[in-house]
Amino acid sequence: MSGRSSATTRLTQLALLTTVALIIFVIEANIPPLTSVPGVKMGLANIVTLSVFYLYGRKDALMVLLTRVVLGAFASGQIMTLPYSLSGGLLCFLVCALLFPLFPLKRLWLLSVIGAIFHNIGQIGIAIAITGTPEILWYLPVLMVSGIISGFFTGHCAQYLLTHMKKLGRGGRF
């Protein structure tokens, strides 16, 4: 991530980070769900997405996110849930991309919380559209609470990671 890093270096680094995100995603998919509320997840793979967001910028974060979501659906055998994670992920990304300039590294965790909430809103929206059951909206408050909690922790993880990378002189662009 030094100034001289070539396109190839960048591509390799991003591919590596996508792999890391994918591994985290698959491991998490194998942990039995914590509750009976659909859509509650820890979203640990988003530690990587958030880091890429701050280290490389929006465009690359979007690519890493999409690659991870699509490959993750295949790798974990949950292709049927792809529409839900895709719409949630995209809405979350849009909101984060818009709000990104307002949140310095010190406030990364808060951006993560906001992103997680919108992830759940996107998920619920598409779930209502697909199943034709507006009553699913009843799950939104519970999902928002789970989003706040998981966003809080993943956000702090990414924030600690990036703060320490910065200390090591590998901060990229903030």
Place this chain on the structure above:
Amino acid sequence: MRKKTNLLITLALAVLCIGLLGAWMILRQKGNSQNLAEIVYQGELIRTVDLSSVKETETFTVGEPGAQNTIQISPDGIGVIEADCRDQICVKQGIRSHGPEPIVCLPHKLSIRFKDSTESSDRSEGTDDNQALDAVTGR
């Protein structure tokens, strides 16, 4: 200074969480008078069951192997007892007879929602509709 703001935001979020959960629990209490269960599969209402008139336990499947849910209807309520999906969230939701929130299986696009017989508009005959069910499973 920054630590203080962070702490304040965290506290505000915690309060918001508790508020949301509290409001949800209070609002939930309202909906417990339903007696109809509507099974919606891939956006279509395939069957309406009047839970108050169920005398015998009945099980049937919705979907095809690979994306299949086994639904049980009994005097205690309705629920998914078996699903060949990974997370088994619909099975964990158990057998229920009422409640504002539906039982859902998102991967298989299946949901079971509860309604009052008074508010059920389009189908008031209330009981089984096996033709429609077969038409869907036969796809």
